[in-house]
Amino acid sequence: MAKTNMSSKRRVAATVVVLVAIIGLFVVRLVDIQVVRADTLSADSLGNRSVENTVYGSRGEILDANGVVLAGTVMRYDVQLSPKNAKQFTRTVAGVKSTVTVPEAAAEIGAITGQTGGQIEAIIADALADNPDSDFAYVSKQVDVDAFRAIYDLDIPWLTFAKNPSRVYPNGAVAGNLVGFVSSEGAAQAGLELGQDACLASANGTETYERGADGVRLPESTVTTDAAVDGSDVVTTIDSDLQFFVQQALAEQAQTTGAAWGNVIVQEVKTGKLVAVADYPSVDPNDVSLTEAEDRGSRAFTAPYEPGSTFKALTAASVLDAGLATPNSQVVAPYRYLPENGANVNDSSNHPDLRLTLTGVLIDSSNTGMSKLGELLTDQQRFDYMTKFGIGSVTESGFPAEEPGILNPYDEWDPQTQYATMFGQGLTTTALQVSSVYQTIANGGVRMPVQLVTGCRAADGTVTNAPSEEGTQVVSASAASDTADMLEMVYQEGWLAKTWNIPGYRVAAKTGTAQMPDGNGGYTKGYLVSVSGFAPADDPQYVVSVSLADPVNMNSSAASAPVFQEVMSQVLKKYRAVPSGAAAPDLSGSW
Amino acid sequence: MSDNLARVPNAHELRPDIAERTGAQRHIEIVAPSKHARPRVVYAVSAVTCVGAIVVAQLLLSVGISQGAYEISALRASQVELGRTADSVSEDLIKVSSPQSLAANAEALGMVSNSTPAYLRLSDGAVLGAPTSADGDQAGAASLVPNSLLTETPLVTQQAAGGTGASVAAAAPATTATGTAASTAATTTAAAAVAATDGLPSPTTR
Structure with a gap:
């Protein structure tokens, strides 16, 4: 009994020892696998069956006011090949096997990508010359879906493809200067693409999934490691159809007159929205290399110039608002006026003393007459009016690199500048600021913030970054309407009355012919000719502002007037502005 | 105190060692083997059947899932293909609906734009604006805004x-x-x- 007890105890002990040894072995192995070599092993195993996939977030679209896509994202494909593997291969078509040599394959690819077979063979040869083991070379970058499919269907084993999301501008150069463009790597370069990048930007995500030996994705194995984020859409105030028309009209006249550059702005009077901002030369964002680097932006925002006589409307409205003159205020306008402060003001052409009213000063665009009326205000008063009209500061448009123009403080004005600023010299404005001045006058003296973008619209429809729509009263409603009446007289009786006539509508407009600075403190021989105005004058709806720089074939505002006429007609037609019924005011220009 | 007294009869439950010892000292008696052994075989058989059924179900299920994987894979591929087709045709559509394309086509079909509009007011038949015929001077200008x-x-x-x-x-x-x-x-x-x-x-x- 005792003996069996002893042997069974020994057996138990032996068993325990063996068990402990085995468990110990397992524990050591477990620690080795799970802790010591865990990372290496799991990476190895995943590498064998898991695939990491980039999920592309798509950059937001830039839309016009009606939802037309001005800039969108499309998927493009890079075609790549492995030079060292580029050999002949066997292709099976409908059960029939055939051998395809490299030149044959190259010719097939080239027929689709627009290259010659020889060019593609050269790519292979060059890559192999650099490195005999070369496994990678681009055949063609950013081919579209149709080309990609066609090449894919060729079933060439040494070709590989990479997705490459790219930007497309379906309307080409329509609003191209506004929309801007991105680099081939997708980085925003100019225009709204740059200015609204925070809204548009997307983020790529990644997902991993596991696949079986035959390449099929294993169910439930997809892990999104990083979610892709789509960009939001930027909604602009631009109307792409009108924008096209305006660019067309501008380009035609700019080419006829030999202008260096030009722009046209169409702005809604009641809201301050920019309906069209055309620049010449215009850039096609699909291929910016076709345009000179300096022409790729929008000069309407970024190129301030001395506005010249269009600015007289601002001075007139200021004098009227201060109650120091009426449209019928009488003044004697000489050819040359020498004020007491030592300035020297003269008109553009020699004339005897003219007995003009304020209206007549605007019709004849007399610098001396304007000086005699403008000096009724102090420099400070005029400076304050200009500031309230938005001169000297960037507008609310949010366009990148917008220039504020130069408006020096009034106490720094020299005697000549004190007078020159009354008729638009000695300070610079952008075309946009001039348009905004006319918008203010047309809108009963209320300046609306200049709007180019109505907001950043997320996928769920929520709109953020909506601009302010609160206007500011710059001059009184009566001063504004008197100024509008005088501008209507300019339209009817000015020297371009026949050129810019729009039958059936009452229009208010003013020309400007300003000397252009040469960049060295002097002036060039060229002029910047402009026309700004609004219609219908009895219920102003749209401001049109045209500027042409140095039209060598016709160096006067007669060059810009036809564009004004054409664009304004189209605007009135397009937006179904009711033709004017009431008679135009009749103010006397002389006494 | 009364609580202590109430717990005394149950003391062995709190002390299982005591209960065991008392159990070991109890009288042990041989019991005749049970006459109902057959039902236990039924239990065993049903248990084995259940395990078998589970194994078969599991197998069928994973066959089903992997069949589905192929189906999903095929559908995914065709979804990608259809997505590409959609991309391709919508790109074409958006291209031809650009103003340049519309203007060039309209012009090619002989249409001209009239820039002086006139309106007929239905209430009284009044003609608003000054109607003039189009002169078609914009012809041939479609290429000034490139695309x-x-x-x-x-x-x-x-x-x-x-x-x-x-x-x-x-x-x-x-x-x-x-x-x-x-x-x-x-x-x-x-x-x-x-x-x-x-x-x-x-x-x-x-």
């Missing part, structure tokens, strides 16, 4: 002229030979005119 996407997109008249190509070539051999923009416009107008002799294009209704 590099449209370089390979033919005009509608060029597509329509495919059928009457011979007559177009016969009618305007001089214009087809030169390649300037102006003569292209002329060619397309000629094409439209020639096509019109075969009858205006009209939808076929069945």
